[in-house]
Amino acid sequence: MREFKRRSRVLLIDDNADHLRGVKELITLESSYDVVATTTSANIGINLAKKYRPDIILMDINMPEKDGLQAIQEIEKLDMDIRVIALSGYDDADLIFRAMKIGAKGYVLKTMASAQLIYAMDEVAAGKIYLPTALTSRFFEYFQNSFKEEEKSSAEENLLTYLTAREEEVLDLLTQGNNYKSIAGKLFISETTVKTHVNNIFQKLQVNDRTQAVLYALNNGFANRRLSKIAV
Amino acid sequence: MREFKRRSRVLLIDDNADHLRGVKELITLESSYDVVATTTSANIGINLAKKYRPDIILMDINMPEKDGLQAIQEIEKLDMDIRVIALSGYDDADLIFRAMKIGAKGYVLKTMASAQLIYAMDEVAAGKIYLPTALTSRFFEYFQNSFKEEEKSSAEENLLTYLTAREEEVLDLLTQGNNYKSIAGKLFISETTVKTHVNNIFQKLQVNDRTQAVLYALNNGFANRRLSKIAV
DNA sequence: TATTTTATCAATCTAAAGATGTAAGACAAA
DNA sequence: TTTGTCTTACATCTTTAGATTGATAAAATA
Numbered sequence: 001m002r003e004f005k006r007r008s009r010v011l012l013i014d015d016n017a018d019h020l021r022g023v024k025e026l027i028t029l030e031s032s033y034d035v036v037a038t039t040t041s042a043n044i045g046i047n048l049a050k051k052y053r054p055d056i057i058l059m060d061i062n063m064p065e066k067d068g069l070q071a072i073q074e075i076e077k078l079d080m081d082i083r084v085i086a087l088s089g090y091d092d093a094d095l096i097f098r099a100m101k102i103g104a105k106g107y108v109l110k111t112m113a114s115a116q117l118i119y120a121m122d123e124v125a126a127g128k129i130y131l132p133t134a135l136t137s138r139f140f141e142y143f144q145n146s147f148k149e150e151e152k153s154s155a156e157e158n159l160l161t162y163l164t165a166r167e168e169e170v171l172d173l174l175t176q177g178n179n180y181k182s183i184a185g186k187l188f189i190s191e192t193t194v195k196t197h198v199n200n201i202f203q204k205l206q207v208n209d210r211t212q213a214v215l216y217a218l219n220n221g222f223a224n225r226r227l228s229k230i231a232v
Numbered sequence: 233m234r235e236f237k238r239r240s241r242v243l244l245i246d247d248n249a250d251h252l253r254g255v256k257e258l259i260t261l262e263s264s265y266d267v268v269a270t271t272t273s274a275n276i277g278i279n280l281a282k283k284y285r286p287d288i289i290l291m292d293i294n295m296p297e298k299d300g301l302q303a304i305q306e307i308e309k310l311d312m313d314i315r316v317i318a319l320s321g322y323d324d325a326d327l328i329f330r331a332m333k334i335g336a337k338g339y340v341l342k343t344m345a346s347a348q349l350i351y352a353m354d355e356v357a358a359g360k361i362y363l364p365t366a367l368t369s370r371f372f373e374y375f376q377n378s379f380k381e382e383e384k385s386s387a388e389e390n391l392l393t394y395l396t397a398r399e400e401e402v403l404d405l406l407t408q409g410n411n412y413k414s415i416a417g418k419l420f421i422s423e424t425t426v427k428t429h430v431n432n433i434f435q436k437l438q439v440n441d442r443t444q445a446v447l448y449a450l451n452n453g454f455a456n457r458r459l460s461k462i463a464v
Numbered sequence: 465t466a467t468t469t470t471a472t473c474a475a476t477c478t479a480a481a482g483a484t485g486t487a488a489g490a491c492a493a494a
Numbered sequence: 495t496t497t498g499t500c501t502t503a504c505a506t507c508t509t510t511a512g513a514t515t516g517a518t519a520a521a522a523t524a
Binding site for chain 2: 092100101102103129130131133136137140141143144146147154174175176177179207208209210211212214215218
């Protein structure tokens with residue numbers, strides 16, 4: 001290996017000045033990291049990120065002024081290959097999920113041992129995504145639950161199962177925004193036949209019009225599912 | 233602690249008879265687990281699960297006959313508090329994602345050291361969800377990518393931003409399957425006004441009818457997002 | 465074989481949706 | 495003050511959508 005390992009440049013964002021100082025000292029002790037800047041403001045932090053282009057950002061996500069999660073999202077949108085690790089005081093499943101969803105490369109609790117933080121930084125610096133085992137477990141509980149709820153609603157009774165193969169084809173075209181004429185053309189059948197199918201679909205799905213039919217289809221696992229209830 | 237720790241009952245499902253025997257021996261050596269049954273067939277495995285009600289199932293998901301993932305899903309549907317750990321020969325991100333999505337409590341590679349498997353079983357037996365660190369990293373790359381694609385498509389140019397507040401209200405009601413009369417009633421305005429709004433919405437979203445408008449809204453981050461491309 | 469389901473098509477009718485033009489009052493920005 | 499946008503509203507007209515009834519042939523099923 002000819003190229004030696006470059007020291008990773010780190011930006012710290014934490015509204016708690018004391019904690020900020022502590023983390024800075026901790027990291028400075030590590031030979032492989034340079035703290036290029038620190039700030040107690042998320043907004044300033046975003047600007048510092050643009051200016052210094054650090055490799056890693058440690059972002060406190062429990063800040064009053066600006067939401068740390070929002071800041072992460074904005075930094076991710078810059079698409080500058082800056083890897084953000086979320087620092088949080090809480091091991092709340094929802095927080096962990098949202099942080100990982102918007103692109104955080106790690107999530108470390110402030111209460112965790114400093115060695116854990118350094119390890120996370122090492123992993124993230126190496127291009128990996130790191131979550132402590134305990135938090136991973138939390139994450140997955142939340143993750144699996146969000147799918148469980150879906151299944152329940154669709155497990156009740158999915159009226160889509162009553163549709164014939166042809167009706168499914170027609171419904172599929174409906175969910176793509178086609179009108180009668182267009183569907184007739186694509187299936188090589190007459191418009192009146194399409195009307196018959198559509199009417200039968202309405203009966204079976206117990207809806208009144210095509211919009212409701214399309215909505216029913218999308219909400220009940222037709223083609224592609226919805227991941228509802230999960231938004232940042 | 234008055235109650236002593238009950239030995240966990242384990243069911244093994246693996247179409248590779250040799251591997252099955254090996255894992256069985258390995259687990260039998262552990263004092264805390266009883267192998268209650270083994271089978272090389274996923275279908276039989278499901279029936280054995282119903283019969284023996286094991287605490288844990290080790291399920292090979294790379295089986296030709298029946299898909300192991302499907303088998304996991306069916307077992308999860310039983311809702312019998314049977315915790316399934318997926319065994320796989322591949323650390324494929326998509327496989328890991330799908331296994332965890334449908335409710336697997338763990339995912340262990342066959343190539344991993346036996347100690348790793350036992351550790352996973354210990355964690356899962358204790359009610360946790362366990363993924364080896366390396367696989368967790370894989371999982372999250374896949375997970376985050378699935379959201380990144382969404383953002384791209386909605387970042388191109390979201391025509392929804394051109395809508396006025398009132399038009400958004402109307403569109404929201406459209407995406408709930410309301411007709412003109414219903415919308416007029418809910419917004420306390422006349423039906424003709426609703427028509428005006430709806431027509432303006434069509435212009436702005438560049439669509440021809442309400443179904444297309446609803447589809448555009450749903451596909452472009454209106455109210456709740458879609459997690460497309462990810463299906464089991 | 466008899467029966468049911470499915471897919472096809474038609475005619476007819478009503479209701480709803482969509483296109484277009486016009487316009488007045490409110491309100492904010494220039 | 496003027497300009498522009500937003501919200502409201504109406505009239506008119508054309509086009510779709512949807513409901514209903516009826517019918518035929520093929521295919522699946524009992």
